[in-house]
Amino acid sequence: MKKAVFITGPTSSGKSELAVYLAKKFNGEVINADSRQVYKFLDWGSGKITKKEIGNVKHHLLSIASPKKNFSLGRWLKEAKRIAFKLIKKKKLPIFCGGTILYLKALKEGWQLPQVKPNYKLRRELEKLSNEELIEMIKKINKNGLINLDFKNKRRLIRRLEILLAQKKIEPLKKNPEFDLLILAPLLPKETLFLKIKERLIKRVPKIIKEIKKLRKIGLSLKRIISFGLEYEWFGRYVAEEIGLEEAIQRCYQETLRFAKKQIRELLKIKEVNWVRSKEEAIVLVSNWLST
Known part of the structure; x- marks a missing residue:
């Protein structure tokens, strides 16, 4: 099987930063594995990495789909595998990065979807x-x-x-694993993670609201915007004047905390996940794994 890294973890844990760092160290490119970040115009609400943060590291499957149409798991799998094999042929390390655990499971187990x-x-x-x-x-x-x-x-x-x-x-789900995945997840104390979630949310509020207004202008219904969840649900309701700003912030924060806790619970069930406390620890794991 071909080697690839998969960086996962709860929201706001520093996945994108770690992915960029490892890509620079190991001649890699990043493949997005976040189900909201595949969409165009869903930038601040989805926590999409900025151009400044990307730097000169090539990223794939970011902003490739219209938010008016659903982007399926099957399509992500097909595109992600195609890109990964292309990178491997070029002697580059594929680094998947995202918190959509369904994507991780599908890739790790080699799901063959109907x-x-x-x-x-x-x-x-x-x-x-x-x-x-x-x-x-x-x-x-x-x-x-x-x-x-x-x-x-x-x-x-x-x-x-x-x-x-x-x-x-x-039908019984057909499985044919194609990658030897090294799965990494940044490990933060819960108090630190929850504080980062709150600070990150507060900082992005004006840009999220502006983004949602833009989505309405290009023809997305409130129902469609809300379907993207979390920030898009609560600030979508605020833009529609269904709730006030303080309520939107508080509800979004609480919902995001619940989501982060759920991500952690799901990842703890996957024995192959390596929880890393630092970039240096991640480098050691990747180096040792590549040498085997």
């Missing part, structure tokens, strides 16, 4: 249902249909139903 074309008529009908109703429908079709599914993500619930109804059943 090919089911979008059914837009069905999607419009399913959009009218609540998440709870969608979950019940999935259960009735196949009790295993809820495996690896975020119950709060309506878009993914609908996609799972779309696949189920097309196949009448969930």
Whole structure:
């Protein structure tokens, strides 16, 4: 299997900074593994790395998709693998970077996803249902249909139903791992992480609001903006005058804390994750791994 690094971790933990640092040290390029950062115009709300922070390190799969259309896990897998193999041929180290744990699992385990074309008529009908109703429908079709599914993500619930109804059943997930992944995650004390989350959020508030107003101008509905979650949900509601600014900030902060805790819990279940306290520790791990 081909070697690649995957930097993951909770939001605001310093993943992007570590990825850039390792890319410079080991002749690497960075492949985005954040499900929101693939979209154009979702910059400040998604915590996308800035041009200044990128420097001269090549990044892939950032700002490549229209926010008006869904960017699927299958498409990310296909593009991410294509880029990684291309980098390996050029004797460069692929460094995946992002906190979307579903992407990490799919790449690590070599998921072979079912090919089911979008059914837009069905999607419009399913959009009218609540998440709870969608979950019940999935259960009735196949009790295993809820495996690896975020119950709060309506878009993914609908996609799972779309696949189920097309196949009448969930086929056993085919797996064919193609990469020897070294998985790294920055380790911060919880108090430090939570403070960073708060400071980072407060600093970005004006730019997030401006960004959401721009998204409305280019034709995105409030419903679509809210579907991107966290910052886009709460500041989207503020821009729509549904809630006040202080409430938006507080709710977004609390929701982001819950999200970070969930990320940590999920990563603790993955035994291959190496938690690193410093860049120097990461360098030692990468050096030793590359020499094997």
